[in-house]
Amino acid sequence: MSATETAIASAEAHSAHNYHPLPVVVASAEGAWMTDVEGRRYLDLLAGYSALNFGHGNRRLIDAAKAQLERVTLTSRAFHHDRFADFCTELAALCGMEMVLPMNTGAEAVETAVKTARKWGYRVKGVPDGMAKIIVASDNFHGRTTTIISFSTDPEARADYGPYTPGFEIVPYGDLTALREAMTENTVAVLIEPIQGEAGVLVPPAGYLPGVRELTRERNVLFIADEIQSGLGRTGKTFALEHEDVVPDMYVLGKALGGGVVPVSAVVSSAEILGVFRPGEHGSTFGGNPLACAVALEVIAMLRTGEYQERAAELGDHLHRELGLLAGGGAVETVRGRGLWAGVDIAPALGTGRQISERLMEERVLVKDTHGSTIRIAPPLVISKEDLDWGLDRLRTVLSV
Numbered sequence: 001m002s003a004t005e006t007a008i009a010s011a012e013a014h015s016a017h018n019y020h021p022l023p024v025v026v027a028s029a030e031g032a033w034m035t036d037v038e039g040r041r042y043l044d045l046l047a048g049y050s051a052l053n054f055g056h057g058n059r060r061l062i063d064a065a066k067a068q069l070e071r072v073t074l075t076s077r078a079f080h081h082d083r084f085a086d087f088c089t090e091l092a093a094l095c096g097m098e099m100v101l102p103m104n105t106g107a108e109a110v111e112t113a114v115k116t117a118r119k120w121g122y123r124v125k126g127v128p129d130g131m132a133k134i135i136v137a138s139d140n141f142h143g144r145t146t147t148i149i150s151f152s153t154d155p156e157a158r159a160d161y162g163p164y165t166p167g168f169e170i171v172p173y174g175d176l177t178a179l180r181e182a183m184t185e186n187t188v189a190v191l192i193e194p195i196q197g198e199a200g201v202l203v204p205p206a207g208y209l210p211g212v213r214e215l216t217r218e219r220n221v222l223f224i225a226d227e228i229q230s231g232l233g234r235t236g237k238t239f240a241l242e243h244e245d246v247v248p249d250m251y252v253l254g255k256a257l258g259g260g261v262v263p264v265s266a267v268v269s270s271a272e273i274l275g276v277f278r279p280g281e282h283g284s285t286f287g288g289n290p291l292a293c294a295v296a297l298e299v300i301a302m303l304r305t306g307e308y309q310e311r312a313a314e315l316g317d318h319l320h321r322e323l324g325l326l327a328g329g330g331a332v333e334t335v336r337g338r339g340l341w342a343g344v345d346i347a348p349a350l351g352t353g354r355q356i357s358e359r360l361m362e363e364r365v366l367v368k369d370t371h372g373s374t375i376r377i378a379p380p381l382v383i384s385k386e387d388l389d390w391g392l393d394r395l396r397t398v399l400s401v
């Protein structure tokens with residue numbers, strides 16, 4: 001057996017089968033490239049679902065992590081540490097907000113946003129105890145906890161995990177009328193992704209996001225933007241909501257905030273909203289740890305320059321122009337997305353998303369399929385134009401057979 005086959009057989013025998021990875025075993029990576037155990041190089045057009053916006057082994061992030069590893073890595077929030085205040089101050093400033101509540105994974109940050117909205121509903125809005133409702137969108141992806149999958153519309157993500165957490169109302173994504181009709185006195189928040197990533201990079205109709213903002217403001221309801229995947233440069237701006245000049249009440253961040261080095265997530269909001277918490281009411285052993293703060297501070301410093309957002313916008317225009325040309329040829333049905341982020345619906349006759357991903361892997365390009373015949377393209381924002389063009393050439397090859 002090859003090194004690849006041995007590693008895969010062993011993983012299959014000893015790990016739960018909650019994933020179906022492509023048959024490639026990565027041993028090292030740099031920038032937009034990954035190398036497998038047999039020395040083959042692949043172009044990474046997934047970037048860890050946008051956790052790797054700054055590329056693999058980013059020098060600034062690795063150096064920040066190494067320096068912090070030698071000083072102190074964990075204190076718990078029982079004590080202050082000397083990176084915490086800077087992290088919260090800088091992240092709040094990047095978001096144009098006032099306060100930060102750090103967690104680790106995206107799902108934990110979404111859970112935190114849910115708890116914040118409910119507590120705000122009872123303490124500030126005056127919703128009767130136990131009655132708070134949060135409105136979410138169909139085809140959402142907000143994580144994998146029992147509460148979060150309770151309001152998923154994906155049977156795969158949800159089946160056999162009941163009883164489900166009550167208190168959520170699902171309306172069609174992009175439908176303002178449905179949202180308006182779902183709102184009651186007890187609605188405390190609307191939780192949506194400004195662009196739905198896992199659903200296939202779905203961009204809502206123009207005017208939807210400003211409409212959500214207007215409605216939520218009118219009805220004294222919090223607008224929670226899950227920018228875990230869409231945020232931090234991916235779409236060509238720091239936040240996807242900026243494309244429509246919308247400012248939410250709460251950002252939920254994760255993925256790229258940890259630079260692909262450590263899991264870092266956060267809820268970022270106003271002092272009034274995050275001010276609802278008192279000591280002991282919420283927490284996390286690892287949330288806001290010194291190593292996480294050191295890496296995230298470097299991420300924030302890189303985002304402050306605007307250069308990554310600009311790159312994502314420029315290379316994104318190029319990507320969408322090239323994919324648009326492919327869409328004329330019959331192999332590609334639809335291309336959606338914004339910035340360096342695209343969902344590509346392949347003509348079903350050419351194969352499933354999985355089959356296309358496998359053929360691309362043989363061409364040394366790594367992508368991930370999502371529902372049916374859709375593949376997602378989200379390279380690290382540091383990818384060179386030449387490498388991106390090389391990847392697009394491979395895509396053309398695979399789609400022309």
Ligand SMILES: *Cc1c(COP(=O)(O)O)cnc(C)c1O
Nearest residue numbers: 105106107141142143226228229
């Ligand atoms: C990935 C993702 C999450 C969950 O993040 P985890 O770190 O996997 O828990 C939540 N919301 C969105 C939009 C995501 O893309």
